[in-house]
Structure formats: C-alpha cells, structure tokens
Amino acid sequence: MEQREKYVLWFEECDMSSVPVVGGKCAGLGELLKAQIPVPPGFAVTTETYRRFIEESGLDQEIKHLLKPVRPEDPASAETASQAIRLIIENKPISIELEDYIGEFYRLLSKRCQVPAVPVAVRSSATAEDLPGASFAGQQDTYLWVRGVDGIVHHVRKCWSSLFTARAIAYRKKMGFADDGLSISVGIQKMVNAFTAGVMFTLNPSNGDRSTVVIDANWGFGESVVSGLCSPDNFLVNKVTMEIVRRTICAKECYFTTNFETQTVEQHECPAERACNQCIIDEEAIELARIGKRIEAYFGKPMDIEWAIDKDLPATGRVLILQSRPETVWSGRKAEPVSSGKSSAMEHIVAGLLAGKKLR
Secondary structure (H helix, E strand, O other): OOOHHHOEEEHHHOOHHHHHHHHHHHHHHHHHHHOOOOOOOEEEEOHHHHHHHHHHHOOHHHHHHHHOOOOOOOHHHHHHHHHHHHHHHHHOOOOHHHHHHHHHHHHHHHHHHOOOOOOEEEEEEEOOOOOOOOOOOOOOOEEEEEOOHHHHHHHHHHHHHHHHOHHHHHHHHHHOOOOOOOOEEEEEEEOOOEEEEEEEEOOOOOOOOOOEEEEEEEEEOOHHHHOOOOOOEEEEEEOOOOOEEEEEOOOOOEEEEEEOOOOEEEEEEOOHHHHOOOOOOHHHHHHHHHHHHHHHHHHOOOEEEEEEEEOOOOHHHOEEEEEEEEOOOOOOOOOOOOOOOOOOHHHHHHHHHOOOOOOO
C-alpha cells in the first residue's frame, strides 16, 4: 500500500498550508487544534483520494463532456449537468484500497472516542472554499449522524458529487473559475450530541463593528441556524468588558435532533414551552465569546464560527467548535473608528462600549 498520508490525515496533522490537500474546512480545524481550541476529533479524506477515484473510475472526460453545454445565463443547463454528474459519481464504487484507508481511520476514531461505530458528521471541504474574494462556503454538502464504514463511504461519494451542485457549477462559470483540476476533500468528524448549537461572528455582521461578538443559538444541532430555518436567539457580547450588551430571545420555530431508534437526524417543531425560552445561559454566551476572541487572535482576522454545546460532556467543557472560517463581507474593508477621537480615558472606554448597554 502507498503512504496513507496521501489519502487520510488526522485533523491535528493539518494546518493552513494543507488547504490544497484537505480543503479550507479541515485545514481550519487543524489550526484550531494547534491553538488548543476544543474541537471534536476527526480526520480528512484528502483531495488525492478524490482525484484517484476520478482517475480509476474514468470519469474525468465524461464530467468535462457534461459540463461543456453549461451557460452562465441558463440555470437549467447547470441543473441538467449537475444531476447527470452527481448520479455517476454516487454510483461508482471506490477501490478496495481507498475504502480500507477510510475504514481503518474510522475504526481508530471510534476507538479514540470509546464509542463503537461512533456517529460522525461527513463534511465537504473544498479547496476553493472560504478563500478571500470568493464565496464557495456552503455550496457543498454536509451529512449528520452517519455510522458504519459503508455509510461513511457512501456519504463521502455524496460529498464528492456535491462539488457539482447546480449552484456550484453556475457560480464557477459566472466567476470564471476553471473546472480543470477541481478537487475536494471530506472531513469525518465525531458527531456532537448537541443540546444547543449555532454560529458566532467575531464582529457584528450587520455593521462590521469589531468591538463585539455576535452569537446566534437554537436548541439541538446548528443546521436550523445555518440554514435559516428558525429565528435563533441572538446575543451581542462586548469584547473588552465581556458583558452581554444585548440579548434577543426569539420564538424558535423548529430544531434538529437525533432519533436514536432510526439513527437519523430529524427536524421537529419546537414545543411551545421551549420555543421562547433562552436556549443558552449567559455564562455559556460569554464563554463562547472568549473562545471566539482566542480564535480571532490566533488567525489575526474576524472569523465566522460554528459551535455546539455537547450534552454528554461535563459542564466545564461542553462548548465545542465545529468549524471556523474568515468572515468575508466586512474583513476586506477598512475598519472605521467607532469614535472620532479619544481625547481622554473616558472617551476611550465609551468607544469600546458603543455597541450597547448592558442588560440587568
């Protein structure tokens, strides 16, 4: 067998120099581990695995042929190509050798977690994802609560095929990104048994204010927040004083959780008695903001972060970071001062608190 490093890598073996090999998402997780940020364990199925699969399956020319008729001004042409390409990728078997690499690392991950056939999230990690000036993030797929080698291999192929969603094909055409040499990695990450989850920005995404951390949260898995299916609770935390300066508790319409009988993730309507209740306590919001500040300081730029609170872990270590990427809307703009000048110590303090007033 060839060196396994070509095909599978633990997250801790990855860093930002690994983006061409493991994509932006897995590289970011490796960097988080180096920064000693709490991250669920896992491994990356590398871009070389995808390229070898395409080569051994003889799909390269067939994919090029199917992409040729796509025109940016014709969404239907992208949809037609997408359906055909995804079908052939998802139905082609991968070689026994590649399946063995994935299966062995999954077995080792299960052993590390001390859970037989540990449930995992199978996440696409494209090499063009999360790059400055391009918005590929979210254009490939994620699958939750996958168990067993067969299930993982099946969903790895589905992640590979999601490189060719109609949206991704059309976006690449529109932006002038060539399909030649296109590749994708897949992250296999221990599933968090999330009590609550959501997203966090280390600036205010509504106005670019870098003195605050903004947190959106809902019950269950974070997919309800990421997909925009619910109205999440919202917290604004001042980075300097680490005080919650605004909290907005919403009527959360739905949530995602695991059905342990069917071993699948299901969407449920949020019960009336929980819908309007605050889903994370203030101490958890502040702990999230502290972790967000550490991540921002490590990367040296505002970050967009997905997080979860694991109900199976002790209270002091329940906050876990699932992924992070650079914030792309405001980060490229020149930071404007929140005060025109600070002629005194008091004005310096006021400038840092202009995001709002602490609620009591």
